[in-house]
Structure formats: structure tokens, C-alpha cells
Amino acid sequence: MNLTLKVWRQKSPNAPGRFITFQADGVIPDMSFLEMLDVVNEGLIEKGEDPIAFDSDCREGICGMCSLVINGVPHGGHKGTATCQLHMRHFKDGDTITIEPWRARAFPIIKDLVVNRWAFDRIIQAGGFISVSTGGAPDANAIPIPKADQDQSMDAAACIGCGACVAACKNASAMLFVAAKVSHLSLLPQGKVERHRRVTNMVKAMDAEGFGACTVTGSCEAVCPKEINLTFIARMNREYLAAWFKGK
Amino acid sequence: MLRLFQSSLGKKYIMAVSGFVLFGFVIVHMLGNLQIFLGPEPLNRYAHFLQSMPELLWLARIVLLTMVALHVWSAIKLSLENKAARPAGYEGNPTPVAASYASRTMLMSGLIVAVFIIYHLLHFTVQTPAVNLTGQDFKTFLDPQTKHHDVFRMMVVGYSKFWVSGFYILGMALLCLHLSHGVTGMFQSLGLKNEHTGKWIDRFALAVAAVIFLGNCSIPMAVLLGYVR
Ligand code: HEM
Ligand code: SF4
Ligand code: FES
Numbered sequence: 001m002n003l004t005l006k007v008w009r010q011k012s013p014n015a016p017g018r019f020i021t022f023q024a025d026g027v028i029p030d031m032s033f034l035e036m037l038d039v040v041n042e043g044l045i046e047k048g049e050d051p052i053a054f055d056s057d058c059r060e061g062i063c064g065m066c067s068l069v070i071n072g073v074p075h076g077g078h079k080g081t082a083t084c085q086l087h088m089r090h091f092k093d094g095d096t097i098t099i100e101p102w103r104a105r106a107f108p109i110i111k112d113l114v115v116n117r118w119a120f121d122r123i124i125q126a127g128g129f130i131s132v133s134t135g136g137a138p139d140a141n142a143i144p145i146p147k148a149d150q151d152q153s154m155d156a157a158a159c160i161g162c163g164a165c166v167a168a169c170k171n172a173s174a175m176l177f178v179a180a181k182v183s184h185l186s187l188l189p190q191g192k193v194e195r196h197r198r199v200t201n202m203v204k205a206m207d208a209e210g211f212g213a214c215t216v217t218g219s220c221e222a223v224c225p226k227e228i229n230l231t232f233i234a235r236m237n238r239e240y241l242a243a244w245f246k247g248k
Numbered sequence: 249m250l251r252l253f254q255s256s257l258g259k260k261y262i263m264a265v266s267g268f269v270l271f272g273f274v275i276v277h278m279l280g281n282l283q284i285f286l287g288p289e290p291l292n293r294y295a296h297f298l299q300s301m302p303e304l305l306w307l308a309r310i311v312l313l314t315m316v317a318l319h320v321w322s323a324i325k326l327s328l329e330n331k332a333a334r335p336a337g338y339e340g341n342p343t344p345v346a347a348s349y350a351s352r353t354m355l356m357s358g359l360i361v362a363v364f365i366i367y368h369l370l371h372f373t374v375q376t377p378a379v380n381l382t383g384q385d386f387k388t389f390l391d392p393q394t395k396h397h398d399v400f401r402m403m404v405v406g407y408s409k410f411w412v413s414g415f416y417i418l419g420m421a422l423l424c425l426h427l428s429h430g431v432t433g434m435f436q437s438l439g440l441k442n443e444h445t446g447k448w449i450d451r452f453a454l455a456v457a458a459v460i461f462l463g464n465c466s467i468p469m470a471v472l473l474g475y476v477r
Contacts, residue, residue, distance in 0.1 A: 006339070019339065072342030103336050170344045170352065171330035203257055212333035213256040213326045215354060216433045217347035230436065231443050238439025240257045 001027050001093035005040065007052055008100045009112050017109065019098075022052075029089035033076065034059060034066060036088055053112035059084040061225060064160030067167070068113055069100040074164035074223045082162065082225035102163055104172035106209045117163050119209040120177065124161075126205035127198035128181045130190050149187045156184035158226040165220035165228075171212030176220040178206050179236035180228045186239060196243035203240055256329070257437075259322045264437035266319035267430055273312060274423070275456075278463045281403075284476060285466075288400035292391050295399040320362060327355045350429035357426040364419030371406060381409045404471055413468035420464045428457035 003024040010017030024040050031039070034056050041051035057065040066083035070076035076086045091097065099113060107115040159180035166174050182199050185191030191198075214233055221229045252258035280298075283291045298305060344352065370376045375386040382405055389398040389405075407413045431453035435441045441449055470476040 069338055072338045072340065073345055077345065098339050100338055103334065103338060105333050105335055168345055170334065170347065172333035173330070203255055207256050210333055212330035213260060215330070215351060216429070216436050217344055217351040219344045219347050222346035231441060231446055234436050234439050234441040237257060237260070237437055241261065241439055244251060
């Protein structure tokens with residue numbers, strides 16, 4: 001199939017960017033979206049032009065590096081699908097596809113479609129960890145954990161930190177990401193110890209990075225490749241309130 | 249305490265708690281006013297009962313005004329921060345994925361409701377003759393028997409003006425749009441939603457918003473249609 005791509009190109013963080021149109025011909029429906037871009041880039045390199053810069057690493061939906069807004073929707077709008085897992089069979093011959101970077105003040109553009117997501121790392125550094133050394137792997141059932149807690153914790157732990165939630169939100173709010181991290185750790189016995197300090201510090205870091213606040217529009221959960229849902233944000237709100245009451 | 253006013257989550261709590269108090273008031277206020285359907289005597293007795301306790305009345309007014317101030321302050325502060333967090337949008341300004349109309353227009357519906365509240369206070373609380381479009385002074389309406397303020401007649405005369413009633417209905421439509429999302433948001437912000445209660449809270453929000461709309465609009469409609477006179 002033959003496609004027209006409208007791609008955001010920007011040389012450097014402060015240079016003005018604009019859309020450039022490319023032709024992607026002979027695209028095979030079984031290609032992933034990123035493979036399609038690889039082919040376009042090979043063509044550009046052959047012509048001696050600068051290839052389109054975009055992020056990716058695992059290409060199997062687990063690392064959170066891929067980050068493209070496709071036709072206005074982060075990761076392209078297929079339920080539970082990261083950009084790298086999106087396939088060209090979802091498009092039709094002759095389609096025009098608009099490709100943009102994540103847009104948020106806290107995610108400045110580095111080049112073309114690549115944004116700087118250090119803000120997430122700094123939020124994690126503020127509390128997204130367990131301070132004690134856990135040593136070697138303990139016996140699987142040495143510490144009993146209720147099944148429901150364990151399931152919920154695992155659901156939250158599925159967050160790959162891609163930032164699509166921020167990109168989709170009209171307020172560029174990072175609450176789904178922070179809520180996933182807060183919930184994942186505070187639901188488990190090892191993480192419970194520091195739960196109050198954790199949520200307070202992570203929310204403080206989140207605000208300091210310049211992310212917006214949640215207005216419960218639900219855009220984040222709709223685009224999340226790991227289907228993290230809004231109830232985790234309610235859980236974070238509860239945790240933060242409890243921490244505030246405890247004076248922590 | 250400071251953290252409550254500075255952090256994003258803290259401001260959401262302020263918005264939710266103030267919104268909750270206002271929401272509670274809207275319900276009680278509606279129930280009180282629906283007594284218009286019982287006739288002039290019960291409504292005027294109720295109005296006089298409220299007027300007869302000026303200390304409590306003023307306490308309630310001060311609490312409500314404080315809540316409005318906190319709500320509007322947090323709404324505007326958060327909205328400005330949210331705008332700053334997203335300086336550039338996407339090509340062709342697509343509507344945000346999955347976001348309902350009500351959720352996208354909370355600030356607008358809220359601000360128009362604020363204008364409506366000011367009008368409503370001038371109309372029936374301060375009773376400024378200039379805003380009622382009837383050329384009459386509501387303060388002079390006295391119940392022939394008790395000589396207390398005739399609130400029933402004030403409402404009937406007040407709502408007999410088509411444009412006045414129309415603005416009330418518009419105000420209610422926007423308030424209910426605001427509440428259809430605001431009530432779920434309130435539970436969410438205070439952490440009272442979970443995987444089991446979530447969908448019931450969403451349904452509850454839609455249902456109360458509809459009840460408030462129908463209940464409140466029934467009054468100007470009944471007057472306009474000549475059912476209450
Ligand atoms: C006076 C002007 C008003 C303005 C400017 C305003 C604005 C807002 C805004 C921007 C939100 C946040 C929306 C969101 O989180 O998605 C909100 C939430 C809310 N508003 Fe209002 N509003 C106003 C009046 C009212 C009134 C009169 C009521 C009650 C009857 C009310 C009840 C609520 C509730 C319950 C919430 C949800 C709180 C939350 O999301 O945590 N608002 N309002
Ligand atoms: S919550 Fe979902 S969308 Fe947000 S960073 Fe985690 S995986 Fe990505
Ligand atoms: S490249 Fe790793 S999740 Fe897409």
C-alpha cells in the first residue's frame with residue numbers, strides 16, 4: 001500500500017518545527033508502524049537526507065520508549081497497543097497519516113519525534129522505589145499477600161512509563177503514571193512501609209515538573225498501552241490524603 | 249495546611265469539598281423551593297422560618313460564599329496550571345480521546361453558572377427591581393394574612409417573564425452539565441471511587457444531575473404554563 005505521511009520535523013529543542021510530507025510507497029500490511037518508518041528512513045539515508053528521528057527500543061511493547069502521536073492519538077488509538085505493536089494493516093491504501101511527538105511542557109522535544117522524558121525519571125527518584133535492600137529472591141510464598149492486592153499491584157506495575165497518558169491529556173497531567181507507581185508499591189508489604197512519604201514526595205516532584213492536574217476526562221486510560229485505569233488515580237488521591245492527615 | 253493550597257492534589261480536594269457543599273446546598277434548596285407546588289401558605293411559612301433566624305441564615309450564607317470563593321479560586325488556578333502544562337496542541341485540534349463534552353467544558357459551564365448565581369441573588373435575594381423586568385418591587389409583596397414577605401407571589405411574578413425563566417432554565421442546564429461530570433470528579437478527587445463503586449457513582453452523577461434539572465426547571469415551567477399562579 002502507498003501512504004502519505006505528514007511528519008513533525010524539528011532540528012533541535014529550540015528550533016521552530018513544522019510538518020513535512022513524505023511518501024511511503026510499497027508498505028506491507030504486516031509491517032509494524034516503526035518498521036514502516038524504518039523503510040522511509042532508509043530511503044532518506046540513501047538520498048543523503050536526515051532520517052526522521054523517533055524513539056524505540058524493545059519493539060515488543062514492554063520498554064515504553066516508542067512515543068508517537070498518530071492522527072492525533074498517542075500510540076494510534078488501538079486498545080492496549082503501544083506504537084511498536086501497531087501494524088500497518090489498520091491503515092488503508094492512500095491514507096494520509098499525521099505523526100507528531102508527545103506534546104507537554106514537561107516533555108521538551110529533543111529532535112523531530114523524540115521527546116525528553118527525564119521528568120518521569122525524576123518523579124521515580126523522588127519515591128518510586130523501596131529503600132531497603134531485599135537481598136536474594138525469597139521463597140515465593142514466604143510473605144503472604146492477599147490475591148486481590150497482588151493482582152492490583154501487578155496491574156499497576158504493568159505501566160511502562162511511556163508517557164502516552166500525559167500526551168493524551170488535555171492538561172498534560174501525569175497522574176495516571178504517578179498513580180500506577182504509587183499503587184504498585186504501596187499495595188505490597190515491602191512497599192507499604194514508606195507509602196506516606198512516597199506519595200507526598202512523588203506528587204511534589206510531579207507538580208514541580210510542570211505537569212497539569214487531573215480533570216477526570218479519561219483520555220489517559222483510553223490510550224494507555226497497558227490499560228492502567230482511572231481507579232488508580234482515586235487510590236493515589238486516597239493515599240495522599242492519608243499522608244496529609246498523618247502529617248507526612 | 250500549606251500543602252493543601254499548593255499541591256495539585258490539595259487543590260483538587262479543595263475543589264471537591266467546596267463542590268460537595270455547594271452540591272448539597274443545591275439539593276436542599278431545590279427541595280425547599282418545590283414547596284411552591286403545595287401553594288402559597290406552606291412556601292411562605294418555610295420562607296419566614298428561614299428569615300426568622302438571621303444568625304443561622306447569615307452563617308449559612310457566609311459558609312456558602314466561602315465555598316464559592318474556594319471553588320472558583322481552585323478551579324481557575326488549576327485551569328491556568330493545566331493550560332501552562334500543555335502549551336502546544338496537536339494538528340487540527342482533535343478533541344481529546346474519550347473525554348466527554350461535560351468534562352472538557354467544566355470551566356466554561358462553571359463560569360456561566362457563576363454569572364447565573366449573581367443574577368439569581370440580585371433577582372430574589374437582594375431583590376433589585378432593575379433585574380426582574382416586571383417593573384415591580386418584590387420587597388413590597390406582603391402576604392395579606394401574615395404580613396410577612398410573600399415569596400410565593402415573588403416567584404410567580406418573577407418567573408412570569410419569559411426571558412427571565414429562559415435564563416433560569418439555561419443556568420440549570422449548565423449547572424447540571426457541570427454536575428453530571430463534577431459529582432463523579434468529586435468522588436474521584438477524594439479517593440472514594442474504586443473498581444466496584446466506580447460505575448455506580450458515574451450513574452448516580454448522571455441521575456442526580458437529571459433530577460436537579462427537572463426539579464428546578466419544573467418551577468419556572470409551571471409558572472410559564474400557568475399551572476402555578
Ligand atoms: C461558580 C462558578 C463555578 C466554577 C467556575 C466552577 C468550576 C469548576 C471546575 C473547573 C471544576 C473542575 C472540573 C474537573 O475536575 O473536571 C469543577 C468541579 C466541580 N464543581 Fe464547579 N464550578 C462552579 C460552580 C459550581 C457549583 C455552583 C457547584 C455545585 C452546585 C459546583 C460543583 C462542582 C463539583 C461537585 C465539582 C467536582 C469536584 C472535583 O472534580 O473534584 N461547581 N468546578
Ligand atoms: S500509565 Fe500507561 S500511558 Fe501512562 S506511562 Fe504508564 S503505561 Fe504509559
Ligand atoms: S519500543 Fe518498547 S514499548 Fe514500544
